[in-house]
Structure formats: structure tokens, C-alpha cells
Amino acid sequence: MKGFSAAEILGQPIAIFYTPEGLAAGDLEQELVEASRIGHTEKETQRIRKNGERFWVNEITVVIRDEQGHLQGFTKISRDITLRKQEEAARLQLETRTRLAVEAAEMATWEWHLPTDRVYWNEQHFLLLGLEVQTGEQKSGLFLNHIHPDDRNRIIAQLNQTIEQRVPYDEQFRIIREDEQVRWMSGYGKVTAEEDGIPVQLSGVMFDITDRKVAEEALREAARRKDEFLAMLAHELRNPMATIRNGLQVLSLTTPTDAKAQSILGMMNRQTDHLVRLVDDLLDVSRISQGKIDLRKERVNLVELVQQAVEAANPLYQSRQRRLYVSLPVTEILMEGDDTRLIQLVTNLLTNGVRYTVDEGQVWLSLEHKEQQAILQVRDNGIGLTQEQQASIFDLFVQVDHSLARSQGGLGVGLTVVKRLAEMHGGRIEVQSPGLGQGSTFTVCLPTLDLPHVNEIVTDPEETVTPFRILVVDDNPDACLTLRIYLELKGYEVYSENSGYAGIKAAERLNPEVILLDIGMPGLDGYETCRRIRQQPWGDSILLIALTGYGQYQDKQRTQEAGFDQHLIKPVKLEPLTQLIKDWMNQKKK
Template sequence: MTARSEDPLILNVDDTEAARYAKSRILQRAGFNVIEAASGAEALLRAARDKPSLVLLDTKLPDISGFDVCRQLKEDPHTAMVLVLQTSASYLATPDKVRALDSGADNYLFEPIEPEELVANVRALLRLGRAEQELREVNQRKDEFLAILAHELRNPLGPIRNAVELLRHFSPSAPPAEEKARQMIIRQTDHMVRLVDDLLDVSRISQGKITLRLAPVELGEILRGVVETAKSTVAARRHTLTAQLPSQAVWVAGDGVRLAQIAGNLLNNACKFTPPGGQIHLNAETVGAQALIRVRDNGIGIRPGDIHNIFNLFSQATHADDRVQDGLGIGLSLVKTLVDLHGGSIRVDSAGEGHGSVFEARLPLCAAPAAEPDQADEERRRAAAQPAHRILVVDDNLDAAEIVASLLRYAGHEVTVAHTGGEALDQAAAGVPDVVFLDIGLPGMSGIEVAAEMRRMPQLAATRLVALSGYGQASDRSKSLAAGFDLHLTKPATFEALSDALRAIR
């Protein structure tokens, strides 16, 4: 059978010329394209240059062992996905088989190898490789879809939330009914943002892209903030929330944002699955070398058969009678993953349906950080003395641009607005702003292109650029910074986020 250019390429590595020739002929007759290497070094060079679909790799080579060649192939990002079929001229002992697989080999064969066996193994591995490639492509499309979905959902959320914030600033003494309506809009908008973030977190965690910013964290302070944040949700369900927190500082090595997410998700879960008027109790204490966070409720409980699946992704065993299925079923899965990343553990107990639930998360304690000079007063003085700036806001969404501009004007800044890249460049050249809040997703000339052009304008050398985007993954932030932005804000950019950005860059 004659090989075609589109047929899979096989790299045959063997230092014995006769054996190498025999295996190449078998594969060529089966329709494969075959290239050869007689040493480990040559194999690595040809794999990097020619990008074969599969490497047929002898274990005994004159310079580098086949085990080490395999390991280097799998450790190199450019060749990590190349399939490796390892062969040996003598029977492999069990330790050698284990070593081969530990080095990353996808399978191994003993010589002499029957032609049919060799071809069948190669074809089987290539089928596996094609299936893995299809899964990677599906996963990539999923991630791209989630990123686009997050962007599209965040775009309208910003103007909604910021419009309410602006109303509160303009009319701080609104009637109770009006303020209650405003609070409801803010609460539901924030809930929508959390759902979007949860979706993206699932994608990041599944790819191992969650990175914890570990530092000594005082757990009581984190939990007090979580309780304060949960009050509106608790009140909406007419629950009673009690908290028993340690009187002494409890230090854990953790990521403060993620620890708050763990406790917040557990409280939100208790609120959702407890009928109105329920009792929820948050308790934190130290047990040996661990900190224990316990959330107890008298809600709907968990069936015995569901308790082992409760932390699975998209799992929702049941729901309260007064609610349809609530949320995405990913909150507890995120909790377990984040607890595991912190080196902790989590468990759940329930006496069954109608008897409530108890969730317990344990985290390792750490030593208190060394005391540092208190600079909080100085930071507050600097923040209070923040001068007014000339600011250009660029966004093709008219509502989003106007709301951000109104918030900044309310804070005392001089603000102009542009809706296209061309307008932004013209206004920046004429007015030389101190700061530009620039939407990434502009039509025509993108925000990245506008930023690059602004960085080439000498009169804007001192201008600071802040990216505004519905895309908030680490890769998006890196692209913004590489394009010349000083900061990247993920929509919806709240009044606090805008103010913090101005303090950070000026």
C-alpha cells in the first residue's frame, strides 16, 4: 500500500539497522509515512522538527535510553501529545514495564513483533490519539464559548448595577421602599456576576489553571465579611443566621478571596435549601492543627443515596418546596476543589430528608505573620487626597460608557466619552487625558489596537490605560498588559473598582 501525504507520520527509532528496516517496511506496506532515527538525540530532533503522530521507540539506544527519550518527549510542550509505542528486543521485567509507562509511554511491545500485531497496535494508538485531539478541541470550544458567554452577560450587567449606584449617590435619603428596590437590583446583579464567575471557575479548575495566592490569612476576619455579605440573602429568605467565631485570631495559609468563596458558597447553599424561616448556624474553631468551619441548617436535608454525589459537578439532589431548581449545581463542587487546593478536607452529614445538613471544612493552620508597621492611616490619607483627573471613557455600548462617565464625574473628575477607536484617538490627541478607561471589544479598531496606537503618541507618554473587558481570564489580563495597558478591569466595573483602579495607577 502506498502512503499518502495526509496519512499519519511515524518516527521509527532503533539503532539496529536491520530491525529498523524491518519495522519501517511493515508500517509502509500498511500505508503509513515513516521516517527514521538511529539514536535518542536524533529522535528528539526529528520529533521536534517533523512532528510525527507516533514514535515507535526502542528502549536500548546508544546515547540516551528509550525511557529518557520518552520522558523528554512528554515533558516538552511541543511534543507532549505525540504518541509513544515503546519496544524491546528482550522480554521486559515488571520494573521495566512500570518504568516505561511512568516515562509516559502509551504502550509497549516485545520483539520479535508479528507484523499484524505491530500494525494493529499503531492503528489502535492513532485512534486513541484522534479521540484525545477531538476532546481537546471540544474542550477548547467550550472554554471559548464560556468566555464569550461571560463577556456578553457582563456587558449589560455593568450599566444596570452602576446606574443603581449612581441613583444612591444622587439620592442617599430615598424612601425605604425605593431603597429596598435598589438593593434588590444590586443583589440580583451581583448574584448573576457570581454565577458567571462560577462557570468560568469550573473551566479554569478543570484545566488546572486556578492559582492560589497563598499568604497567612486571619480566618475570623474572612468569615465576618462573609456573614455581612450573606445578610441580604438570609433576610430575603427570612432565615435566622447565627455565627460563633473564635475570639482569638486563627491563621491559615490560604487565598483570602477563595476562602471567602468557600464559606460564602456554603452559606448560600444553606440559604437556598432551607425553607423560609429556617435556622442557619456558622461556627469556626481550631481542632488540633486545623481550622474547622461548620455550617449547619435545618433545611431539606440530603437523601442517603445522594450524599456521596453532593460535591459532584452540576449535582443538585433536590430543592426546597418553595423554589424551582436553583443555581447551576456547581457551588459545592467548587467548594470541594478549593478546599482540596488549600490542603484541607470537607465532609457533609445529614440524617436524611427534612433533617437538615451539616457541612464541615477543615484547613491547616499556620503561624501568624510577623508584625509590620501600620500604614493604613497613611494610605487612607493618600486616598482621601486623590486629585481630580482628566479621564477619557471609551466604550461602544452607549449605556455602559455613560454610566461609567457619570460615576467618575460624580467623584469629581473631568470626563469625556468616545464610542469608537477613531474617536478615542482624536479626543486623546486633543485633550491629553491622565487616564483612559478603554473597552477591549470595540467594533472595527479593537481596544488592543487603540492602546497600541496611543502608546505610539508622544503626547500620551504619561497617560495611564485601563482595559475594560467582559473577558476576565488570566490570559486576557496578560494580553492587555502586553498590549500596553496598565491595568485590566473585568466588567461590570463598579464604582469601588473604578476608584481603586485610579488609586492604583496614579
């Protein structure tokens, strides 16, 4: 036990086994005195092995006397109890940690002895009920009487079920404290002791969840108000939009065949259509969230519906300089569905492809039939998605690119509508992306009727090229062109570009006297474009005017720091703009 051989230890003083602190405290002398007085002594203490290791022993010291009672010596019996001491220390440490955790969590604990109805609570249990802390046993009725009357029978029934069926008790309920406060509790318990197969003890915990319940109710109320607001907003916007659209239609019929007037009318109609789509998205997501959309299902040919959506999206792709490649089967894919909502589902995916690709971006749409499922896939070579974005892309009001360069518009509801429409048709949608800058693939699976199918033909939409000393730089082609036309009518020589990089190159080539520069452009924003122009030998004398929808004080500070001369907020009143240019030109001449 102590690591010595008999030859090594015989004749050595017994103090060799004692710890230094034990010897200093006089442990050896006290043991011998005590044994001499009463005949023996017993204690648990530490001793030292030959290698210096300490270990625990139970040690009995017995006095040895001769027949006359004279002291002859002592004998010691030692038993190694190190393992038991380690187990006791570990158990004590665990109990301490558990007690600290329970106290930190403000958790009530209880034990209920069923045969005697004796209940034992910790201090927190009394505090949760608003009672004065007591010691000793309680009766179960004290707890049950504090349960809210509307919850009491349910909790009693659950406790009885726990006893009879040995299933855990896990419930949320209200209590009425002694001060008449109503608080929400979460309780958990189970049978922890049985005798002859009969439960005799339940043990469990209880803690206050009132704050969580209040927060959950606040979230539900906020969601309800949000849905009501979206529905109200969308409906209220329809009235003025109807007037605008009607007026544009009248102008289309009465305006002379002037090319510029017709071009402006066309752009106004496109922007009105865009506004209508945004309002439709608001209405749809509000209706879907409230379960107010009823699908008008009938047998439809999904191939035809996808083709209609492609035809509707082609003008958008042409105006935004995107390529759309389409692969459709030559035979029908029949399913039970709402044709209007299915076209909307495809249109939203195609619009998303435009929004998150750059100029000359490419989008591929394919449709095939596999194992009674229509597989619709829309793939792009756009900005891509991170793993975190893929997890939230279908949530309401989520937009992939929150940076200043996100200039394509949209409310972040289109993909939410797609997901819910797919689910309402018994299908699902998934998204995959290798990562940022590597494009995304959206796959919709919809159940079909069991009919044969054949793959596939490819169609490509036609491509159009958007045309490109005042230089207007704005990534919105319609806004850029309308401003250019207006300034040309005022007699200025006007050029336009649709990106910061192109704007810098054009400025170097044209050497304009005024540059009207948008701020929120993809690739190179207006701030950096301005800074780079100012760094050029030819860029110091140019009048640089920021045209932006950002109008806060800090936004104006940023434009000034970037090197702009003026900061104008969209929509810009064009007469003051031309007057500003005239005043600057006159001042420059002086």
C-alpha cells in the first residue's frame, strides 16, 4: 500500500508515513495520546507513499499493554479509501454545481411523497408562489390551490397521468401568487421512486416563463398588425395607380406620334407596371400569410403556363440586357393547379434572375417531368448566395444584397410568394449556390398527373442593346434617358452612361463641364466614381452633382467628402436643376 519493502521500512520511525502538515499539527502525538487514554482511536486522513504520492486511509490505532497494564507500544491498521474519497468529492462537486445552476436559473425544485402527500420544496418554490420561505414538509394542496382555476383541472389530470402511465409531466400553466399576480410557469416532473411496482415519489422543477409568454404574444400581435398594414397599404395604393395608368392610356391615344414623347410614355408605362407588381406582391404575401388565397385549381398544362411566363418576362430581359435560355419539353405536363398563380410563380423566379445578375447576365430555365413530378429549374450566373443567405432567402422581406449597389428594386417578398404558392400546390422549392459570385439555382418540384412526357426543345429570347457636354451617369436606364431627353430639349449636349466605370471612361473621352451622377450604382457606386474623377488632371474643374434617393444629413456629408459640388434628392425637380447649371456656368465665365 505504501510502496516500501519490509527491509526498507522495518526500524524506521512511523512519522515517515505522515504528511508534513500533519506532523507540524501534532497528529501523531495526538493519536497516541488518545489511543493510550481509551485503548484505540480511528480516523480518516492522508498518508504518504514511498514515491511521495498522497492517498487517503481509514486508520485504526490500538494500544498494546502487558499483563500489568504497562504501555508496550501501538499497532496501526490502515485501509486505502482513496477511491471512495474521490467519488465523494466528485459527488459533492456535482451537487454544488447543480445547486448553483438551479439557483442561477431561479428554478424551483420539488419532491412529492405520494403515500403521505408530503411535499418538499426548495426556497425558490416559495418565492415563485409569493409565499414566506418555510422549512419542512408541505401538502400538495398548497401548490394546487395556487394554480389558475382555468388551468387547474388540466394540470391535475396531467399529474395523474404521470403517476398512472409513468410518462413525464411537462406543462405550461398560470399561477396566482399570494399578492394576486398572475404568472406563467413551466413545470416538468416524473416518477423517481417505486415500491413493489407502485409509484411512491414524483420529483420535478418549475420556473417562471412570464416574460417569454409576453414576448411571444407581442410577436403575434406585431405579425397581425403587419399583415393588416400590408393589406391596407396595398389597397390604398391601387386608387392613385389606377388614375395614373388610365391617364397614361389616354395619353397613348392622344399624344402626337413624336418619337421622344412616345418613348417617355413607354417608360412611364413600364415604371407603372413595376409599381403595380410591387403592390401585387404586397397583397399576395399579406393574403397568403392570413390564409386568404383560395386556389382555383383545374387541369392545366404546365408547359404552356411556363411559356406564357417566359413571353411576359422577355421585354424585361431585353430592356435590362440579360440573356434568357429556355428548355421546355415538347409534350404536355398536366397537373391540378391555378394557372394564374403558377404563371406568377414562374414570373417571380425569372424576375429574381434579372434582379441579381449584372449586365449581359445569363439565366437558364428548364422544365422536365420525372416520376410524377414537374421539375422547374431557374439557374443564373449572378451574385450567388452564402450558406446563411440560403437559409433565409425565402423569408419575408429578405433581400440578398443589402449594399448600396442593390439598385434593381423589389421588396424582398417575391421568393416568399413563390415558396408559399409551391407549397399550396403540394410542392416545394429549394435553392443551391456554390457561394458568392457563383450564381444560384432555384428548383421547384410540383406534383403532376400521371401522363407521358418528352424532353426537350430550346428557345432563346431576342437580345436588345440599351443605347448609351453634360454627362448623366445612372444605372436606371429609364431615369437616365428621361433626364437626357429633358436636358437635350433645353439645348444642352448630353451623353449618358449606366455605370460608374463607364462614366469615368466617358468623362475622360468627352471632358464634360457637368456630370450628374447617381449614388446607388452596382459595381462602382457614386461616391467612389466621384473620388476617382476628382483624382484625374481633367476632373478638378467639373461640376459634379449627386442625384440620389438618400437624403439624410449623413448622406449629404458623404457626398461632400467624396468631392461633389451639389447634392440633389430624387425625384429631382428639373427646372431648379437647369437653373443650378446655368448659375454655375455663368459664375465660371466670370
